[in-house]
Structures are given as structure tokens and as C-alpha cells.
Amino acid sequence: MKFSKCKLDGILLIEPEVFFDERGFFLESFKVESYKKIGITENFVQDNLSRSKKNILRGMHFTKKTPQSQIVTVIRGSIFDVVIDIRKDSSTFGQWFGSELRDDGLRQIYMPDGFAHGFFVLSDWADLHYKVSQPYDSSDQAGINWADPEIQIKWPSNKPNLNMRDEMFPMLKDLNFAKKKF
Secondary structure: OEEEEOOOOOOEEEEOOEEEEOOEEEEOOOOHHHHHHOOOOOOOOEEEEEEEEOOEEEEEEEEOOOOOOEEEEEEEOEEEEEEEEOOOOOOOOOOEEEEEEEOOOOOEEEEOOOEEEEEEEOOOEEEEEEEEOOOOOHHHEEEOOOOOOOOOOOOOOOOOEOOHHHHOOOOHHHOOOOOOOO
């Protein structure tokens, strides 16, 4: 397994070892010992799957009371995946990192708690697998506006398809933990 650190402290891009043959491929999408060796020590308690069609933007999501770490893998299609640092004491607070994740590259992105997450679907369909460190609780969901002008995420489209909740999320500066100016 290979991994690389990103400009935001704690974010890792992971390339699991993939074994190909005439039948297809095999990979271990998660093995506790291997991930501990690269510093991922959370106890992951839930796996989630989502499917989205082309031009859908989901995000920028985070949990308020029970922050969760995530490992995201695209198992079908391709996405532009984005994380925003929302750790108020971080030197990179309010900054973002984006990377394309695809089923033919089989990279994963790891984000510890303290990050908002979202993605834009590039392919006709995309299926994502999320490994998370806290159980899902719909009452704990929150978000940051995908088009926050102070964060300036460079999305592949400026006219994505969003649901009403994601479209109406507040700007980072309007959230309680956002005390720092950019």
C-alpha cells in the first residue's frame, strides 16, 4: 500500500495494492494492521454506500457533536472529491483539498475528524463506499455552502445539481466555530 500526505494536515491519499489477472482484480479495501502502520488508528464502526448520477454535488457535510473520521473509496465511476479543514485551531482552517477518485485508479481518501466533505460526480454514475468512525445520526448533520466565496473551491462545474439542503448550507464565516479570518 502506498500513501501520500496532502497540503491539509491529516488528509491522506491511499493507494491499496491491487492484484489483477484475467478474471479482474482483488484488493483489501481495509485491513486494520496496514492502516495503523500509516497512522490511521480510529475504530471504524459503520460502512455506508451511496450512488449518485452525473453532475450531482453532495456536500459540504460534517457532523456537529460527534465528529467522524472517514475513508472514502469510489467503487464505480469517478468523482472530484473535496475536503475543507474546519478545525478552528488549525493553521489550514478554511482551506480545501480536492482530488479525482475513480474506480480504475482505486485510490482512497482518508480524513480525520475536523473536516467537511463533499464530491461532484464526473461519470454517468458513481458508487462510493464510506468507512466511518461514528454511527450515522441524521440529527447531527451540518454543512458548509459548496460555493462559499471565501473558500473558493474550484469545482468542475459552477452549475451542479444539488438538493435543497446542500444548496442552503451557510457560509463558513457564519458558523459558530468559524472565528478565524481567511
